Amino acid sequence: MSSQVVIALDFSSKEEVMNFVKKFQKSLYVKVGMELFYKEGPAIIKELKELGHQIFLDLKLHDIPNTVKHAMKNIASLEVDMVNVHAAGGTKMMKAALEGLEEGTPAGKKRPLLIAVTQLTSTSEEQVIHEQGLTSLKDSIKLYAAITEESGLDGVVCSPLDVELVQAAVEGDNFITVTPGIRLADNSVDDQVRVTTPAKARQLGSSYIVVGRSITKSENPVEAYEEILAQWEGVII
Numbered sequence: 001m002s003s004q005v006v007i008a009l010d011f012s013s014k015e016e017v018m019n020f021v022k023k024f025q026k027s028l029y030v031k032v033g034m035e036l037f038y039k040e041g042p043a044i045i046k047e048l049k050e051l052g053h054q055i056f057l058d059l060k061l062h063d064i065p066n067t068v069k070h071a072m073k074n075i076a077s078l079e080v081d082m083v084n085v086h087a088a089g090g091t092k093m094m095k096a097a098l099e100g101l102e103e104g105t106p107a108g109k110k111r112p113l114l115i116a117v118t119q120l121t122s123t124s125e126e127q128v129i130h131e132q133g134l135t136s137l138k139d140s141i142k143l144y145a146a147i148t149e150e151s152g153l154d155g156v157v158c159s160p161l162d163v164e165l166v167q168a169a170v171e172g173d174n175f176i177t178v179t180p181g182i183r184l185a186d187n188s189v190d191d192q193v194r195v196t197t198p199a200k201a202r203q204l205g206s207s208y209i210v211v212g213r214s215i216t217k218s219e220n221p222v223e224a225y226e227e228i229l230a231q232w233e234g235v236i237i
């Protein structure tokens with residue numbers, strides 16, 4: 001079974017990434033986001049795949065349906081394991097993303113999981129009300145989860161603190177929750193707002209956790225990863 005602990009490779013060059021991943025003597029599930037992809041492009045995906053790592057390509061597409069469909073068709077050719085859009089793009093856009101991904105997936109290959117961001121883990125209740133003009137953070141997450149399922153996607157990105165809310169808002173039993181906003185108890189929260197520990201995320205029912213700085217900025221990234229894995233697997237509570 002693949003790892004459910006995804007390491008966010010928020011680095012700005014291939015050199016930094018390669019120095020980082022070579023510290024680990026095993027295949028990882030890694031996340032390539034905008035910072036790295038906009039610098040290194042599809043070549044970094046190819047290199048990480050050749051090293052045997054699974055990849056969540058986190059580009060959070062949000063545009064008109066036609067543009068997203070064709071972008072997803074191109075993304076599918078990279079043969080990553082997971083990709084995403086913003087649920088705020090709406091059902092037409094999400095359905096178009098899925099169509100593009102299905103059309104672009106090479107014959108005989110597995111389509112990447114397609115998930116949608118509900119509310120970013122850096123978003124506060126106050127921001128949802130005053131800057132997005134919505135009634136509440138929880139209501140918007142419930143609505144975004146429901147329309148993501150209705151659009152045929154595999155799951156959502158949300159805070160671990162929202163997992164129970166998401167599962168109550170959807171009908172299927174296999175709807176996945178991919179949850180950033182993970183910190184060890186003594187870590188700085190940085191720009192995140194809705195955070196918790198790996199152990200608590202597991203308890204709340206996250207399908208996958210996404211962890212960046214708690215590992216990448218640690219003095220000993222391998223040790224930090226192993227501690228997070230142990231918490232996730234219930235070895236340390």
Ligand SMILES: O=c1ccn([C@@H]2O[C@H](COP(=O)(O)O)[C@@H](O)[C@H]2O)c(=O)[nH]1
Pocket residue numbers: 008010033117119120121122157158180181182190192210211212213214
């Ligand atoms: O709501 C979201 C969606 C994506 N992210 C991404 O996850 C990592 C988290 O990094 P940390 O260093 O562990 O805070 C980062 O790449 C974000 O782009 C998110 O945090 N929240």
